Amino acid sequence: MGNKIEMSWYQNSNVAEVAKQLLGKILCTNIDGKLTKGKIVETEAYSGDNDKACHANNQNKTKRNHVMFEAGGHAYVYLCYGIHHLFNVVTNKEGSADAVLIRAVEPIEGVEIMLKRRKMRSVEKKLTAGPAVLSQALGILTDHYGTALNSESLWVEEGELHNEDKIVSTTRIGVDYAEEDALKLWRFYIKENAWVSRF
DNA sequence: TAGGTGATCTTG
DNA sequence: AAGATCACCTAT
Numbered sequence: 001m002g003n004k005i006e007m008s009w010y011q012n013s014n015v016a017e018v019a020k021q022l023l024g025k026i027l028c029t030n031i032d033g034k035l036t037k038g039k040i041v042e043t044e045a046y047s048g049d050n051d052k053a054c055h056a057n058n059q060n061k062t063k064r065n066h067v068m069f070e071a072g073g074h075a076y077v078y079l080c081y082g083i084h085h086l087f088n089v090v091t092n093k094e095g096s097a098d099a100v101l102i103r104a105v106e107p108i109e110g111v112e113i114m115l116k117r118r119k120m121r122s123v124e125k126k127l128t129a130g131p132a133v134l135s136q137a138l139g140i141l142t143d144h145y146g147t148a149l150n151s152e153s154l155w156v157e158e159g160e161l162h163n164e165d166k167i168v169s170t171t172r173i174g175v176d177y178a179e180e181d182a183l184k185l186w187r188f189y190i191k192e193n194a195w196v197s198r199f
Numbered sequence: 200t201a202g203g204t205g206a207t208c209t210t211g
Numbered sequence: 212a213a214g215a216t217c218a219c220c221t222a223t
Contacts, residue, residue: 044218053218064207082204084219101218132219142206174218 005156007148010072010091015098018072018091019045020167020188026157027105031139034113038105038128038138039159042189042196044172046088048097053178056097067146068097075147075154077140084132087140089149089156103173103187104129106195107137114138130197166191173198 005025012018020043028037048056048068055065055078067076068090076088076099092098105128107114114137118127128134135141140154147154169185176182189196 046218055218062208078218079204079206081217081219082206084204086218088218103218126220130219172218177217 003158004150005158007071007073007150010089010149011093012072013092013096015045015047015091015100016186016188018089019043019100019186020169022089022100022102022156023167023188023190024161025159026108027102027134027138028155028157029138029140030153034110034139036110036113036138037108037157038134039108039195040102040104040156041106041193042102042104042129042187044101044103044188045186046099046101050181051178051184052181053172053175053184054097054099056099059097061097065097068099070094070146072098073149075140075144075149077135077142077145079142080132085135085141086131087135087138087144101131102134103131104189104195104197105134105138106193125195129195 022040022043025040026037046054056068071094072091074090076090080086088099088101090099118137128137149155168189168191170187172187
């Protein structure tokens with residue numbers, strides 16, 4: 001607990017494995033002196049190689065997704081539906097466009113700050129259960145595009161270990177357009193955790 | 200269950 | 212240069 005994960009850890013070439021191993025780890029931000037932390041309870045893997053659901057499918061590099069081609073350990077944040085900032089962890093080696101979408105966290109620290117950012121009065125599931133709301137709670141914006149995850153403002157710490165049998169693998173959400181790749185079991189969540197976005 | 204929202208990408 | 216698309220959320 002408490003140790004910042006090194007950049008090299010993210011450079012594993014198996015993105016699904018990284019997505020799984022991120023469960024239980026702690027996503028942290030310190031923005032303008034406001035410290036917030038949440039335990040990662042839900043992730044999805046995306047691969048630039050043979051995955052139609054991925055922005056960088058077929059090694060398609062664009063202005064939006066180019067950071068995915070950098071070495072693992074950088075932040076890929078993009079605006080979705082004109083409103084929502086979605087946070088991904090870039091994985092694999094430089095040149096391989098893989099990333100893990102963080103879909104839900106369990107609030108750990110800085111809850112008051114999270115409530116304020118979300119304009120909420122009490123702690124409920126909608127505080128951080130969902131890729132857009134967790135980014136808002138932790139103050140993650142497209143400003144953080146390309147930020148290294150060993151920086152002072154955004155990082156991941158070691159967390160609890162979970163046995164393999166406590167992890168559920170299922171299909172990803174919102175990728176129906178991806179044809180056969182929509183069937184990949186690349187969504188992972190901690191079984192019976194109350195902060196998972198959807199069961 | 201439907202509509203808001205605007206950057207990004209693709210097509211023409 | 213314009214239109215379709217979109218890794219979602221909130222409120223009816």
